[in-house]
Amino acid sequence: MAEPVPSGGSIAEPLKSLGLTKYEALVYVALLKASGATATELHELSGVPRASVYPVLERLSQKHLVSVSNTSPKRFNPVKPDDAIDLLMRSIESDATRAKTELSRVYAQAERPARGDQELIWSIHGDDQIRSRLFELLRGARSSVQIIFYWDHLKEELITTLLSLAATVRVDIITDRFTTPVPDRIHVTVRTPPESHGIATGKCMAGGVVIVDGKQAMVVMGSKEEGFTALYSEASGFIRFFTMYWNFFSSWIRT
Amino acid sequence: MAEPVPSGGSIAEPLKSLGLTKYEALVYVALLKASGATATELHELSGVPRASVYPVLERLSQKHLVSVSNTSPKRFNPVKPDDAIDLLMRSIESDATRAKTELSRVYAQAERPARGDQELIWSIHGDDQIRSRLFELLRGARSSVQIIFYWDHLKEELITTLLSLAATVRVDIITDRFTTPVPDRIHVTVRTPPESHGIATGKCMAGGVVIVDGKQAMVVMGSKEEGFTALYSEASGFIRFFTMYWNFFSSWIRT
DNA sequence: TAAATGTTGTTATCACAAAAACAACATAGG
DNA sequence: CCTATGTTGTTTTTGTGATAACAACATTTA
CATH class of the missing domain: 1.10.10.10 (Winged helix-like DNA-binding domain superfamily/Winged helix DNA-binding domain)
Structure with a gap:
């Protein structure tokens, strides 16, 4: 004993x-x-x-x-x-809500130079953050969404979000396997890229590119084990590059 | 700036x-x-x-x-x-629930010598703990509850709890101000004790004595600023002392 | 009874790791 | 050139982890 x-x-x-x-x-x-x-x-x-x-x-x-x-x-x-644990959690939760209100106030009061996000490329770490920013981005779409995604774990949520966009938004999707029926305004191209291309090779690698309204772009890559990393930008160079990437990929894939 | x-x-x-x-x-x-x-x-x-x-x-x-x-x-x-805060809280909450299940399992598996609580006098700190143990104690009453309380912040909850006890439980209450009508089985004595007695003097001091089934007793005292301290025991000497205290207080107060 | 032994509760001290604070350096850009 | 940036390393500090010593008290043993 x-x-x-x-x-x-x-x-x-x-x-x-x-x-x-x-x-x-x-x-x-x-x-x-x-x-x-x-x-x-x-x-x-x-x-x-x-x-x-x-x-x-x-x-x-x-x-x-x-x-x-x-x-x-x-x-x-x-x-x-x-x-005991409820006691500890209550204490922490009260701190959390206090912090939330105070910080939100600070964040709201701060005048944010609108140019802050312009011309910069942001690195985003953490699946949750990426997810959150990604859907925030998509829901903000006004005229067009171009999206390439080769991953599974967000596919469902992604599709429902894309389907819920306003009818005025043109949606172009490139992905592997796609079964859901979609309305006319949504164009889906299905193609599994060859191994050599590097994206979606093997087991858990995944990646994607999203371009919204031709003004915002987000790129995601990573694996389920090592976690994901994303880049987001409104910089014109960044947009140009990935728009070009999208065009190339789109035309190449139709061959 | x-x-x-x-x-x-x-x-x-x-x-x-x-x-x-x-x-x-x-x-x-x-x-x-x-x-x-x-x-x-x-x-x-x-x-x-x-x-x-x-x-x-x-x-x-x-x-x-x-x-x-x-x-x-x-x-x-x-x-x-x-x-951000939701993110941090989610992480903590998941740890909390994990801890809760594992610790509860440990606590349930541990054989608790029933005599553990016997013959000992326990000090309880913290308003929440006192409240929790107090109501747990009251709800466990089977035959009788004798209670003296001179405090305000738990009065309502205390009264509703006492009223919700089974009809077979005889309840004796000594307190200051009491307005709620009660059924016959509940005996209420109202009396504001003199300053000299030391209990409930002045602003925020408060105290109370609870004896359940003549087998368990809990004594609470403290002030809203310094916090409360409570004693709980099933020891016969402890019970005797406070039963005597209760009898003395009860008869003295009717004069 | 008196010495020896053991336990409890307390205090002091040291070691260690993380965080905080400071100093130094290489370099890029104006 | 000079300023500001980003990086590296070192010192100080703080809180926790860990060890030793001590007084008070009870128990045992001669």
Whole structure:
């Protein structure tokens, strides 16, 4: 018995994002396994140095995660995990909403030079950010959307978004496999590019190009393992290059 | 211009609970005020050392809170505050739910010596914990509840909870001001204790005693500023003492 | 009873890593 | 040339992790 509980380490890990230190997490988990334990028992059970157990339990008590007995030796009781985590989350959530309102106010008040985004090429990291910016971009389309995509994980959402665009928007799609029926204003070209072309080769590589209204362009590439990277720009050179790329790709693919 | 932004410090504060460091928060807030700024501009605007701005922006980029341009000098754009905070919160929430399930499993599997709570007196800190344990205790009442409370902030919830108890539970209440009509099985004694008694003196002091089924007792005291502290016990001596206290208080108050 | 032993709770101290703050340097662009 | 940028390295600081020593008290053993 009294093994160092290798699983305890992994269990304690997510607690650290909730504001607990390593020791706090370890002791709390140990206390869950032995409610009403003494400091020494917790020391043995958690692997935390005995002398450190006392200040750690003090901190946990101040965070309202444990209650303490008045006996000698002191005994400790954990707050039920659900209550404890709800407690921590409430605190974090309140901070989050406060931050949200204050930061949104700051962001709204800041006068943004409209030229800020012009002539620059932005790198975007993170699947969520890319997704968010991509659909924001598409929903802003007014006259035309030209899109090449060779990926799967956003295909459905992408198609429904494209279909929901106003009828005045001309949509050109180049992709592999496409089964959904579409209205006339949407032109779909299906073609699996050869391996040599580099895009969509093998397992998880994916990529895409989106040009909206001939004024905004976004390029995405990456793999599911290494994550995705995207470029976005309204710079004329950037637009020209990828419009040319689109034209070339489009005509080449019809051969 | 370029004042050190004293408000920035307080605005950046709640971001730290979301896993950002001081610098990360400061730079992000500064970037909200000046989208598309360069590293040097952010240094001047945030007060963060210029050399530190680069690694900080690198970290923010990895956390998907900013996007970077490819120009020279580099320019940076913030992710919209709402998106950014939602992003951070989602990550924390997923950790929280994971922790909740795993910890609940641990807590459920642990065999809890039923005698653990016996004969011990537990200190409980934190308004929420006290509230939670208090109502848990009341809802567990089977035959009797004796309660003295001189506080306001839980009065309503307390009364509704007491009214919702089974008809087989005899309820005795001693408190100040009481207006709600109650069924016969509930006995209410109203009396404002003199200042000298020490309970409920002045502004925000408050206190209370609860005895459930003659087997469990909880005592609460504190002030709204300093917070509350509670004692809970099933120890016979503890119960005896406060039952006696209750009897004394009850008879004295009727004079 | 008195000495030896063990446990508890506390305090002081040291080690270590991350973050914060500063200094130095190479270089690109005006 | 000079300024500003971007990068690198070093120092200081802070919070946490880790070890040792200590007083108070209880228990055991001679």
